[in-house]
Amino acid sequence: MGDIKYKTTDFVIIGTGIAGLYTALKLASLGEVSVLTKEKLEDSNTQYAQGGIAAVIDRGDSWKLHMEDTLKAGAGICDEKAVEVLVTEGPDRVRELIKMGTRFDHIEGELDLTREGAHSKRRILHARGDATGEEIRESLTRAITKSKNISLKEENFMIDLVKLNRGNHVDGVLVWDNNQKKYIVYLARAVILASGGCGQVYHNTSNPEVTTGDGVAAAYRAGAIIMDMEFIQFHPTVFYNKHGSSFLISESLRGEGAVLRNSEGKRFMDKYHDLAELAPRDVVARAILQEMERDNKPHVWLDITHKDADFVKNRFPTIFRTLKEHGIDITRDWVPVVPAAHYMMGGVRTDTYGRTNLIGLYAVGEVACTGVHGANRLASNSLLEGLVFGNRIYRALKMEADVLPLPEENLKVPQLLPYGKVMVIKQIKEELKKKMSHQVGIIRSEKTLKDMIKWIEETEVKLNKFKYSNVELWELKNMLSVAGIISRSALLRKESRGGHFREDYPEIKPGWGNKHVLVDKLSPEGRIHEVK
Structure with missing residues (x-):
């Protein structure tokens, strides 16, 4: 091996x-x-x-x-x-x-x-x-x-x-x-x-x-x-699944006229943005989250039932077929949707x-x-x-x-062996995912970010005792590393802009318009880079 x-x-x-x-x-x-x-x-x-x-x-x-x-x-x-x-x-x-x-x-x-x-x-x-x-x-x-x-x-x-x-x-x-x-x-x-x-x-x-x-x-x-x-961009409309959503409901449904409804069946996007359902994704995702929290519901609804059924089936065959497997006919039924992490x-x-x-x-x-x-x-x-x-x-x-010359084969790589406690790795991975969603998700704050960073650092220390590893452990270490970079970067940016929203700094600050957060080995906590 x-x-x-x-x-x-x-x-x-x-x-x-x-x-x-x-x-x-x-x-x-x-x-x-x-x-x-x-x-x-x-x-x-x-x-x-x-x-x-x-x-x-x-x-x-x-x-x-x-x-x-x-x-x-x-x-x-x-x-x-x-x-x-x-x-x-x-x-x-x-x-x-x-x-x-x-x-x-x-x-x-x-x-x-x-x-x-x-x-x-x-x-x-x-x-x-x-x-x-x-x-x-x-x-x-x-x-x-x-x-x-x-x-x-x-x-x-x-x-x-x-x-x-x-x-x-x-x-x-x-x-x-x-x-x-x-x-x-x-x-x-x-x-x-x-x-x-x-x-x-x-x-x-x-x-x-x-x-x-x-x-x-x-x-x-x-x-x-x-x-x-x-x-981090959160896509507003991913099919709701209590075990963790993964099937995306394309934004093009809203481009073709689909509307969002809350638990009472009422459209709500027009009160959040002039473009309503076609507002930028961060706006729509936060609006959905606010409606969910206000109604204490795990999702909102996406409705395209007012469009011609044949048009919907032909225009969105994959979505129609996949949701039909879940017992939902999008030409007649509203679709339960929730925002989900989509793009970095x-x-x-x-x-x-x-x-x-x-x-x-x-x-x-x-x-x-x-x-x-x-x-x-x-x-x-x-x-x-x-x-x-x-x-x-x-x-x-x-x-x-x-x-760029081809390098020579003079590399010395330490022997690597598989480490077997896969169940422990899976448990930590699930805890990481849930914590990131709650503490570094659509809405963040200094407290949630610092709590997340502390948990990541403590977990990384525990994992460092695993001298040898397998793919599952390397993957988990990568996830912890990236989650830490996201959290530390979000802590440094003390404003709200695009896919980053801080409830303790809820406004865009003009002074941050030419600033970027950089993280590398020389500045693992991150540094502010100002573009002249």
């Missing part, structure tokens, strides 16, 4: 969502690409993305309007340069997807564009009604199978980034290959993190089980700068070419923080982000790969 194999490749990519797969396809023209994923190929947020991908395709739209919407949703702290890159380069990347074989929905020969919350135009492309992510993932996978330069390995868990004592340089990754039951070190010119978010640190989340913040945690341990982690706006800080502060380490997609989302991601910008900045990583490495 302790044997370690070495493999040399040009590029290692961690993750098989849209960011990882698309970046792999681009880099294949530059050299050998090894794509690793901790479970199966389809286990990523991309697979479950229902709503669609936002891009300026319609003649009546413009990139300036898309930029304006993105900046407005981002609540004043987006990186404007990054946003401009996203909205101007996005349309060409989407057209590239279409040429690759992605089949977006059409009406009478034209792309069927829909609208989602905080968008001023109908600019959301979707596929198979509400299975956009699955369609994109399948088209990218088909393209990858045709490439001789790409190898894709499932059930490979990234334990850590590898540094060969070359200072600020990442040389590869150490993984546990569950197929071979071996530890493998991949040495590469560049490592690209495309490992997704951290939704599983919360009890209610729209994310699959693999999203435990592994990329952020590994990057932090290696010395990367982590930014804006206090901003922060992550490993990068420039607009995916570069981190560590040589040889790049990040793209949800794990990265370019500043494009600010304090609150605009709906359907996430799939676009994976394409645009994946292409930019390719452009950067096209120029830089030759000056």
